[in-house]
Amino acid sequence: MINIFRRKKIEYIDCEFCPHCDANLTLQKGYSNLLPNWICRGCGQMLINPNLETESNITWICDKCETTLNIQPGFNESCGKWKCTECGFVNKVSPEEIYVSEDEYQADIHNPYKGLCDEDALELSLFKDEGSIAGRDDIILVKNTENAHYYVKKLLKTYDRSIYDYLLDHPIDNMPKICRVYESNNCLIVIEEYIEGVTLSDLLEKDGSITPLSIQEALRIAECICGILKCLHSLSTPIIHRDIKPSNVMLTSNGDVFLLDMNVAKWYDPEKNDDTRYMGTQYYAAPEQVGYGLSASSAKSDIYALGMLMNVMLTGKFPKEEKATGKVWDIIEKCISLDANMRYATSELKSTLEELRLHI
Numbered sequence: 581m582i583n584i585f586r587r588k589k590i591e592y593i594d595c596e597f598c599p600h601c602d603a604n605l606t607l608q609k610g611y612s613n614l615l616p617n618w619i620c621r622g623c624g625q626m627l628i629n630p631n632l633e634t635e636s637n638i639t640w641i642c643d644k645c646e647t648t649l650n651i652q653p654g655f656n657e658s659c660g661k662w663k664c665t666e667c668g669f670v671n672k673v674s675p676e677e678i679y680v681s682e683d684e685y686q687a688d689i690h691n692p693y694k695g696l697c698d699e700d701a702l703e704l705s706l707f708k709d710e711g712s713i714a715g716r717d718d719i720i721l722v723k724n725t726e727n728a729h730y731y732v733k734k735l736l737k738t739y740d741r742s743i744y745d746y747l748l749d750h751p752i753d754n755m756p757k758i759c760r761v762y763e764s765n766n767c768l769i770v771i772e773e774y775i776e777g778v779t780l781s782d783l784l785e786k787d788g789s790i791t792p793l794s795i796q797e798a799l800r801i802a803e804c805i806c807g808i809l810k811c812l813h814s815l816s817t818p819i820i821h822r823d824i825k826p827s828n829v830m831l832t833s834n835g836d837v838f839l840l841d842m843n844v845a846k847w848y849d850p851e852k853n854d855d856t857r858y859m860g861t862q863y864y865a866a867p868e869q870v871g872y873g874l875s876a877s878s879a880k881s882d883i884y885a886l887g888m889l890m891n892v893m894l895t896g897k898f899p900k901e902e903k904a905t906g907k908v909w910d911i912i913e914k915c916i917s918l919d920a921n922m923r924y925a926t927s928e929l930k931s932t933l934e935e936l937r938l939h940i
């Protein structure tokens with residue numbers, strides 16, 4: 581579907597210098613002025629050979645392997661769809677796939693709303709952007725123009741849609757409610773409840789240094805998170821959060837604890853035994869989660885992260901730098917066992933934390 585409309589005969593491949601960046605093309609390895617197209621090594625722009633025979637002056641480029649489709653045997657512009665003979669990718673061949681420049685094409689493939697059906701686009705237009713959250717352009721505070729309520733809009737490139745569909749119908753207490761889910765060509769667009777509060781990372785970190793919490797408060801927060809995890813982990817197909825860390829824990833003004841961000845969550849599949857993609861965040865991610873070739877992440881990976889989080893809440897540091905002391909360290913140590921089987925089960929940890937909190 582990537583197609584460059586060769587309207588102007590400017591982007592010649594048979595000139596010596598790139599028309600965009602002036603790089604000397606003849607010095608680029610593999611370049612020849614006989615090729616149908618060439619991606620400049622200097623600027624990444626696609627250059628089209630003006631001598632290429634086309635039906636209507638349009639050069640069709642495979643979306644996947646970027647070879648020219650016009651020269652593939654049997655190709656014609658009225659085919660509608662064309663399976664690339666080089667890579668097998670099925671390209672759409674239709675007028676809306678035509679771009680007059682590489683820049684226009686690049687802008688389009690990164691447009692998060694491209695490919696939404698009219699109904700979804702209309703519904704989504706009710707949520708007006710108010711500004712990005714935490715400096716990220718993929719997490720946006722939005723205001724619904726009909727009810728004047730605030731929501732969070734997330735544009736997710738990596739996602740498991742079925743988790744959001746599940747949470748839409750089965751909200752979990754103390755997690756932002758998922759209100760709408762849309763899928764465009766380029767991402768999943770999630771509208772969720774806006775929780776007003778302060779993140780645990782903001783609470784801990786003030787003026788560049790970390791101020792530990794009292795043991796009562798740390799245990800209370802850990803116990804709340806554990807309660808949320810218990811809901812996720814006890815579903816008939818458990819959901820593993822996989823990204824428990826201070827910036828994903830929100831405290832509201834009345835002390836409620838919310839767990840945010842299901843972006844890297846996944847369904848637990850006991851059959852799957854490799855989980856090499858690094859999705860959790862360094863230090864909180866359990867060893868099995870960061871691809872040391874151990875077993876796949878499971879509910880126990882969340883327990884590991886919670887153990888790390890407890891130590892940070894109590895000491896302001898990771899255990900290898902400074903360990904919490906007393907009975908709570910015994911709990912943390914068990915949470916962060918290298919062997920996932922040695923860690924607590926979620927409900928066991930919750931009752932252990934409660935027990936300790938009531939007796940200190």
Ligand SMILES: [Zn+2]
Pocket residue numbers: 598599600601602603620621622623624625
């Ligand atoms: Zn160039």
Ligand SMILES: [Zn+2]
Pocket residue numbers: 642643644645646647664665666667668669
């Ligand atoms: Zn191809």
